[in-house]
Amino acid sequence: MSGKSAKPFQPLNIAILTISDTRDLTTDSSGEYLVNAAREYGHQVVERIIVKDDIYQIRAVLSNWIASEHIQAVITTGGTGFTGRDSTPEAVVPLFDKQVEGFGELFRQISYRDIATSTIQSRAIAGMANGVVIFCLPGSTGACKTGWDDIISKQLDASVRPCNFVAHLKQAATTQCESRG
Template sequence: MSKPEKQFVPLNIAVLTVSDTRNEETDTSGHYLVEALNETGHNLADKKIVIDDVYQMRAAISNWVASSNVQVILVTGGTGFSGRDSTPEAVAPLFDKTIDGYGELFRQISQQDIGTSTIQSRAIAGLANGVVIFCMPGSTNACKTAWQGIIQEQLDARHRPCNFVAQLKKVETEQCESRG
């Protein structure tokens, strides 16, 4: 007897761009992630740009983690080694569990494109309050690598043998109008 076919489950995803120079017009990485998640069938819950400041990042992410409407957070930028890059330091303390394999796999896949420079990527991921958080470099190509090579499948309930969908908090739905 075969297992019943799993259905796609649209998730509510927030996108955070960490940059001292990007704005809504120039945020190509954030726009790519929004376009990719929408094309896949997920929902954009929110999108923000914050400067590379530990406390601004933590505030935005903490609000989403505490929200009843966000299941996934995609963070682009601030994962390198420059003096201002502080995304891992800002986000890692918020994790209940880390997803070590994400950074390892991201660097492995990236090696094909950028060679040994991939060792400078501090891509990280983890779970916080039933929300999965993926942090990736700020370049659009790095976001494509992360989304297409890892994240998209892990956010698809149909992906076997496992994915993160069952680990995520359920989203509150609005009551129908007749119950108001």
């Protein structure tokens, strides 16, 4: 950590998208966890939607959020596995301006402690699109807890050093990441 003082926490506008053929608001424990965790951290959850695991429904919702003037981060849950209907990566990757290459690798590394080699069946991904960071997590509540607690919450916190995503988000641009020197 450098001698520079940390930036203050800055609440962000976050949207939560659950991708599932079977869940609704009463059974979506993963989406509910993400909503509550983001709010407890101090962020605003401005939208929460559940869509079927369909490439075009996923893209339609995400495209609207990417184009929105007020959404800075999106977290999706579901559709990252290997079943025939799991299509989140195929839907989302074409929307990215830049992929966050290390997110999936770090998520799987951290998940190994809980689910051992089954972690290789996760196709968790992240990327940036129009100043919006998008994190795509598996559909289990445990995976959402791992993703939020160990990675996402810190990357959506302007006070985390040496670097976080807040400076790269629309309506939140402050300064670039400081050097790790």
